[in-house]
Amino acid sequence: MNQQKDAIVSVEDLRVHFEVRQGFFSAFSKKEPPVVRAVDGVTLSVGRGEILSLVGESGSGKTTVGKAILQLVPPTTGTVSFDGAPVPQDRQGLHAFRQCAQMIFQDPYQSLNPRHYISDIVAEPLDVAGIDLSADVRDARVREALEQAGLTPADDYLYRYPYELSGGQRQRVVIAGALILKPKFIVADEPVSMLDASIRTGILKLMLRLRDEQDIAYLFITHDLSLAWLISDRIAIMYLGKIMEIGAAEEIIKRGLHPYTQALMAVMPVPGQVREGGRTVLEGETPNAAIRIEGCKFSGRCPRAFDRCRKEEPELVEVAPGHSVACFLV
Amino acid sequence: MNLLEVRNLKTYFSTTKGMLKAVDDVSFRLESGQALGLVGESGCGKTTSALSIARLLPKEGRIEGGEIFLDGHDVLLDSESELRKRRWRDVSIIFQGAMNALNPVLTVGEQIAEAIVLHERLSKEEALKKSQELLDLVEIPRERYKRYPHEFSGGMKQRAMIAMALACDPKLIIGDEPTTALDVMIQAQILNLLERLRRERSMGMILITHDLSILGETCDHIAVMYAGKIVETGTVTDIFEHARHPYTDRLIRCFPNIHGKKAIPEGIEGYPPNLLDPPAGCRFHPRCEYAFDRCRVEEPVTRHVGGEHTVACHLVEETR
Ligand SMILES: Nc1ncnc2c1ncn2[C@@H]1O[C@H](COP(=O)(O)OP(=O)(O)OP(=O)(O)O)[C@@H](O)[C@H]1O
Ligand SMILES: Nc1ncnc2c1ncn2[C@@H]1O[C@H](COP(=O)(O)OP(=O)(O)OP(=O)(O)O)[C@@H](O)[C@H]1O
Ligand code: SF4
Ligand SMILES: [Mg+2]
Ligand SMILES: [Mg+2]
Numbered sequence: 095m096n097q098q099k100d101a102i103v104s105v106e107d108l109r110v111h112f113e114v115r116q117g118f119f120s121a122f123s124k125k126e127p128p129v130v131r132a133v134d135g136v137t138l139s140v141g142r143g144e145i146l147s148l149v150g151e152s153g154s155g156k157t158t159v160g161k162a163i164l165q166l167v168p169p170t171t172g173t174v175s176f177d178g179a180p181v182p183q184d185r186q187g188l189h190a191f192r193q194c195a196q197m198i199f200q201d202p203y204q205s206l207n208p209r210h211y212i213s214d215i216v217a218e219p220l221d222v223a224g225i226d227l228s229a230d231v232r233d234a235r236v237r238e239a240l241e242q243a244g245l246t247p248a249d250d251y252l253y254r255y256p257y258e259l260s261g262g263q264r265q266r267v268v269i270a271g272a273l274i275l276k277p278k279f280i281v282a283d284e285p286v287s288m289l290d291a292s293i294r295t296g297i298l299k300l301m302l303r304l305r306d307e308q309d310i311a312y313l314f315i316t317h318d319l320s321l322a323w324l325i326s327d328r329i330a331i332m333y334l335g336k337i338m339e340i341g342a343a344e345e346i347i348k349r350g351l352h353p354y355t356q357a358l359m360a361v362m363p364v365p366g367q368v369r370e371g372g373r374t375v376l377e378g379e380t381p382n383a384a385i386r387i388e389g390c391k392f393s394g395r396c397p398r399a400f401d402r403c404r405k406e407e408p409e410l411v412e413v414a415p416g417h418s419v420a421c422f423l424v
Numbered sequence: 425m426n427l428l429e430v431r432n433l434k435t436y437f438s439t440t441k442g443m444l445k446a447v448d449d450v451s452f453r454l455e456s457g458q459a460l461g462l463v464g465e466s467g468c469g470k471t472t473s474a475l476s477i478a479r480l481l482p483k484e485g486r487i488e489g490g491e492i493f494l495d496g497h498d499v500l501l502d503s504e505s506e507l508r509k510r511r512w513r514d515v516s517i518i519f520q521g522a523m524n525a526l527n528p529v530l531t532v533g534e535q536i537a538e539a540i541v542l543h544e545r546l547s548k549e550e551a552l553k554k555s556q557e558l559l560d561l562v563e564i565p566r567e568r569y570k571r572y573p574h575e576f577s578g579g580m581k582q583r584a585m586i587a588m589a590l591a592c593d594p595k596l597i598i599g600d601e602p603t604t605a606l607d608v609m610i611q612a613q614i615l616n617l618l619e620r621l622r623r624e625r626s627m628g629m630i631l632i633t634h635d636l637s638i639l640g641e642t643c644d645h646i647a648v649m650y651a652g653k654i655v656e657t658g659t660v661t662d663i664f665e666h667a668r669h670p671y672t673d674r675l676i677r678c679f680p681n682i683h684g685k686k687a688i689p690e691g692i693e694g695y696p697p698n699l700l701d702p703p704a705g706c707r708f709h710p711r712c713e714y715a716f717d718r719c720r721v722e723e724p725v726t727r728h729v730g731g732e733h734t735v736a737c738h739l740v741e742e743t744r
Pocket of ligand 3: 714
């Protein structure tokens with residue numbers, strides 16, 4: 095199910111539950127020990143050079159999936175495989191894995207140390223990975239990464255500070271830092287959501303070019319369906335720690351079957367569209383992931399929920415080749 | 425009748441590097457009950473325009489010229505004490521990221537009540553009661569007034585901020601990126617809410633955003649701002665279907681249309697200029713694909729091109 099033969103990354107029944115300090119959540123969970131089910135049974139894979147988007151509302155667990163894949167948070171259960179084998183858990187193995195898999199964070203304003211030169215920021219992953227290079231080679235690697243990220247000529251950027259760069263340029267610095275170890279897989283967590291639409295394009299094109307030239311695969315995290323549609327091969331729709339629907343990008347956007355996917359489509363702003371009579375909007379908000387939900391995680395907000403949805407949890411079922419949906423109606 | 429009329433507004437900041445012309449000769453107007461979208465890239469002067477209208481500029485910012493009339497009243501002539509009296513009754517602003525500004529040690533109800541007593545002679549009990557009515561209005565169960573901000577989600581905090589902004593029945597409400605940090609679904613809920621409140625209370629609204637794609641559904645008119653200037657104004661249809669300014673045209677094409685053809689948008693080459701030293705002539709000329717000699721030396725004037733549609737670009741010849 096959704097596992098490709100040539101996967102660079104695959105995740106099997108991943109769960110990440112956070113224990114929450116007593117007292118904080120005790121107000122609404124008296125019986126059970128408070129546990130936040132950030133990721134609650136996710137199975138997916140990303141092919142070599144593939145871009146898979148993970149789309150969902152705030153708190154649905156997107157970042158946690160990305161971090162768990164990169165072993166930045168420990169999975170509660172489930173396995174993460176890289177290049178066909180489970181990610182090794184010993185120090186050396188982890189070290190090697192971390193060089194092949196990188197993360198780009200959302201905020202280009204906060205993720206760069208303001209007191210460091212761009213050259214040091216880009217080289218930092220080399221130091222963290224303990225890669226000892228001669229000054230010349232190291233310098234060459236930094237320049238190469240900067241130029242690959244579109245900061246050319248690299249000389250113009252090496253000895254500048256982050257505050258001297260624009261938001262788009264800073265995000266390119268972040269990408270250069272992710273590229274320096276020549277990864278095969280990048281988790282890009284909302285890489286353009288802080289940027290003006292006018293400069294997003296450059297970053298998106300850069301990511302696509304790197305995919306084409308270096309066969310880098312991405313897990314592209316976003317809450318913007320139209321961005322996901324633009325950049326990815328496949329889209330996974332996430333709600334409260336679960337994948338509700340996954341399939342080819344075009345398929346999900348044009349023929350999404352899950353009521354949640356359809357609800358997201360209904361509120362997508364369309365430039366220039368004058369919508370009479372307002373939008374069809376789901377009521378309420380995503381419930382807190384610390385509350386246990388019987389049945390389908392979406393049943394509380396689903397406009398089409400019926401009895402069974404509130405008792406039994408639907409499985410992700412393949413409805414067409416490569417297109418799976420978790421809903422009793424489909 | 426015009427609820428708001430801004431004429432040739434100039435708002436400058438004095439900085440260590442010189443005078444920064446954040447808003448430079450900006451004019452627009454808004455009729456009562458209507459919604460205007462003010463859109464443009466980061467740093468083009470949207471927030472500064474809003475702060476000028478509400479006379480809430482920080483001390484380094486000064487209104488150097490122009491006029492602002494709100495409901496026929498000249499806002500720039502108000503003394504500090506008059507301002508305090510009128511603020512929140514005339515204009516209130518929902519700020520960018522305001523929901524994070526709620527005081528963590530006071531209940532949400534107390535904070536709304538505090539805003540009310542600042543402007544109305546009400547007892548604490550009356551104010552608390554009114555705060556519950558305001559919560560009703562923004563679709564938060566009223567019994568939640570006893571709760572603290574940390575018990576509210578992002579969307580609910582933003583609703584609470586809207587409730588506070590409505591406390592004194594303002595004639596004009598300005599939303600400065602009121603939904604930017606929120607999810608698509610919550611964004612849609614908040615926009616629907618603002619839309620409903622605006623109609624029910626026939627308030628004027630200015631919606632400030634860099635996300636052009638949300639304006640078609642929310643606004644009657646749009647003003648497009650670039651580097652401290654308004655380059656084009658018009659109805660939603662004027663702007664989306666008959667954009668005449670090259671910047672507006674490029675900006676619209678930056679947004680993917682999920683119902684159209686799948687292609688990475690073109691974006692706009694380069695970056696907006698530094699407002700300490702903006703380019704001569706048309707400020708957009710370094711990024712404009714149509715720029716010709718005149719654009720580099722002469723600043724284009726704002727021309728009417730039919731109806732309420734105005735454009736400041738040398739390419740456009742006056743149609744009157
Ligand atoms: N370290 C942690 N401890 C406790 N709870 C956590 C932790 N990290 C995340 N959570 C919770 O797990 C859930 C999923 O969080 P996550 O950050 O993965 O969501 P997301 O989909 O990335 O949301 P956003 O779009 O807001 O970034 C949320 O309820 C969050 O509060
Ligand atoms: N207090 C200040 N002192 C000096 N310059 C300022 C100050 N506030 C804003 N500016 C400058 O004025 C210009 C306009 O800023 P403003 O905040 O109005 O832009 P904006 O359009 O609201 O941008 P954003 O979309 O990023 O919120 C910018 O160049 C900004 O750097
Ligand atoms: S005035 Fe010239 S540079 Fe400015 S937008 Fe028009 S054509 Fe382009
Ligand atoms: Mg996240
Ligand atoms: Mg602003």
